[in-house]
Amino acid sequence: MSDDELGRLLGRAAIVGLGITDVGKVYGRSALDFAADAARRAVADAGLTMSDVDGVLMSNGASGGVDLRLQRELGLRDLGLLSIVSSYGATAIAMVQQAAIAVATGQATTVVCVHADAPLQPEQRSSAAYDRSATAPAGFASYFVASGMRSANAGYALAARRHMARYGTTSEQLGAVAVAQRAWAAGNPLARFREPITVADHQASRVVMDPLRLLDCCMVSNGGIAVVVTSVDRARDLAQPPVHLWGAAQCHHGQPFSHGNELGLWTGAAIAGPKAMAMAGVRPAEIDVRELYDCYTITCLVTLEDYGFCAKGDSGPLAESGALGPGGSMPTNTGGGQLSSFYLWGMTPVSEAVIQIRGQGGDRQVPRHDVAIASGNGGLLDYHASLVVGRGPRR
Numbered sequence: 471m472s473d474d475e476l477g478r479l480l481g482r483a484a485i486v487g488l489g490i491t492d493v494g495k496v497y498g499r500s501a502l503d504f505a506a507d508a509a510r511r512a513v514a515d516a517g518l519t520m521s522d523v524d525g526v527l528m529s530n531g532a533s534g535g536v537d538l539r540l541q542r543e544l545g546l547r548d549l550g551l552l553s554i555v556s557s558y559g560a561t562a563i564a565m566v567q568q569a570a571i572a573v574a575t576g577q578a579t580t581v582v583c584v585h586a587d588a589p590l591q592p593e594q595r596s597s598a599a600y601d602r603s604a605t606a607p608a609g610f611a612s613y614f615v616a617s618g619m620r621s622a623n624a625g626y627a628l629a630a631r632r633h634m635a636r637y638g639t640t641s642e643q644l645g646a647v648a649v650a651q652r653a654w655a656a657g658n659p660l661a662r663f664r665e666p667i668t669v670a671d672h673q674a675s676r677v678v679m680d681p682l683r684l685l686d687c688c689m690v691s692n693g694g695i696a697v698v699v700t701s702v703d704r705a706r707d708l709a710q711p712p713v714h715l716w717g718a719a720q721c722h723h724g725q726p727f728s729h730g731n732e733l734g735l736w737t738g739a740a741i742a743g744p745k746a747m748a749m750a751g752v753r754p755a756e757i758d759v760r761e762l763y764d765c766y767t768i769t770c771l772v773t774l775e776d777y778g779f780c781a782k783g784d785s786g787p788l789a790e791s792g793a794l795g796p797g798g799s800m801p802t803n804t805g806g807g808q809l810s811s812f813y814l815w816g817m818t819p820v821s822e823a824v825i826q827i828r829g830q831g832g833d834r835q836v837p838r839h840d841v842a843i844a845s846g847n848g849g850l851l852d853y854h855a856s857l858v859v860g861r862g863p864r865r
Contacts, residue, residue, distance in 0.1 A: 473745065477749040477750070479574040480567070480570045480715040480718055480749070481716070481864035482573065483569070483715050484705040484713055485566070485697050485859070486700050486709075487513055487514075487516030487696075487698030487710065488710075488824050489510065489514070490821060491508050491586075491694045493660060493692065493814065494691050494692065496692045497590070501534065501535035501587050502535050502540060504588060504694030505540055508585075508693075508694035508695050509584050512584075516710060517708045520546060522580050523544075523581075524550045524581075525577070525581030526544070526551070527551070527554075527582070528540055528555070528583075529554070529586075530554065531586065531589065531814070532587055535588070536584070538552065538554070551572050551581060555568065557846075559847045559849075560720060560722070560846035561815065562820045563816055563845075564720060566699060566715070567718040573700060573701050580698060581699045584696035584697075585696075585817040586694030587814060590692045622850065623682060623687065624679050625850040627679035627682045631734070632733055633735060633772065634681065637786065639771065640786060641672075642790070643790050644681075644682075644683075644768060644786075645672030645685065645767070646792075647767040647771065647809075650789065650795030651802075651809050654806050655806025658811055661811040662689060662810070663689075663806070671685065682766060682767075686767045686768070688765045688809050691813045693812060695818075713824050713828065713861075715858075715864070717749030717857070718746055718749070719855070721739070721854050721855075723738045734772065735782070737847070738851075738852075738854030739773045739776035739845060739847070741854075743777035743843070746843070751865040754777060754779050757779075757841050758842060759826045759839055760777075760801065761803060761845070762774070762802060762843075763808070763816060763845045763846055763847035764803055764807040770802070770803065774788065805825070816855070820846075820857065823857070827839055827861050841859070841861075
């Protein structure tokens with residue numbers, strides 16, 4: 471299938487429902503419970519009922535527990551599409567892409583895409599949710615443990631240091647990303663961290679893994695998010711403004727962790743982003759809103775470069791200029807992103823793209839919001855997916 475053919479299929483579908491549960495330090499609920507809650511909210515948001523749903527795609531987070539039982543939990547029968555999808559932080563966009571193709575080809579008429587997680591536990595540090603120290607890898611994988619590479623923090627710190635060494639990116643420029651997104655979070659009632667911060671605050675935050683500081687790292691959250699995908703024809707009669715699908719692409723580059731790799735300098739975003747934009751018929755300059763996966767500040771910077779919003783090495787100065795924050799020329803992560811709002815993998819950027827395209831951002835709404843791009847990133851910059859959405863039909 472050519473990119474143009476895929477684009478035409480995507481153009482037949484739209485996101486018509488969005489459901490977000492309580493998020494953050496919400497205890498006493500399982501990931502499956504969050505998933506069911508998010509799905510019900512999304513269906514109701516669209517003005518539909520569960521009897522309208524004939525497809526479900528779901529994604530697990532760190533805690534697991536979201537599985538095929540969700541169909542029974544929602545009381546759904548005779549589904550034409552039911553699957554667990556997994557490409558880590560790229561999963562949300564992969565689900566939307568798969569749902570749109572299913573709708574366009576008649577496999578299903580109304581598909582719920584849901585991600586939920588519940589890794590936080592009372593009286594336990596957030597870092598424990600992703601602690602892998604109890605595992606003892608064998609073979610070559612044991613090298614990473616022996617060398618101190620025991621967490622995502624270490625891997626992304628290595629990527630950040632590589633970018634700094636190659637392009638002169640500074641810690642203060644990483645901090646400018648966190649500052650801009652915290653300013654956006656002030657207008658998001660769901661954001662966990664809404665109080666303003668400065669670059670000085672970033673520099674004063676403790677070092678987690680040099681050169682990354684606490685304010686360079688995303689939080690851990692409990693909660694669930696779901697979206698509903700259906701046909702454009704059906705969307706016209708539903709409760710919410712349709713969010714049209716213009717382009718989507720994935721690139722899981724499989725870059726070896728060895729001498730000569732491009733860790734921290736290049737990611738699958740350099741292929742998936744331009745491909746999705748070409749499918750949508752837009753250039754970077756025509757994108758109004760950027761909702762980029764930001765598990766760490768460096769992830770946001772390298773994605774900006776790979777998507778073509780600036781040249782290689784220019785993302786640090788771009789962030790330092792204030793372009794990414796409220797009032798800036800390149801509004802980015804307008805809900806606060808994963809650094810300040812909540813961390814539900816790729817559903818965090820997807821949900822904010824939907825909100826902005828609908829014009830429902832409240833105090834954080836971007837005035838010009840015709841076209842948005844969302845990104846999903848997984849692993850150590852290993853997996854990537856890009857989604858371009860618009861207020862009107864695909865060009």
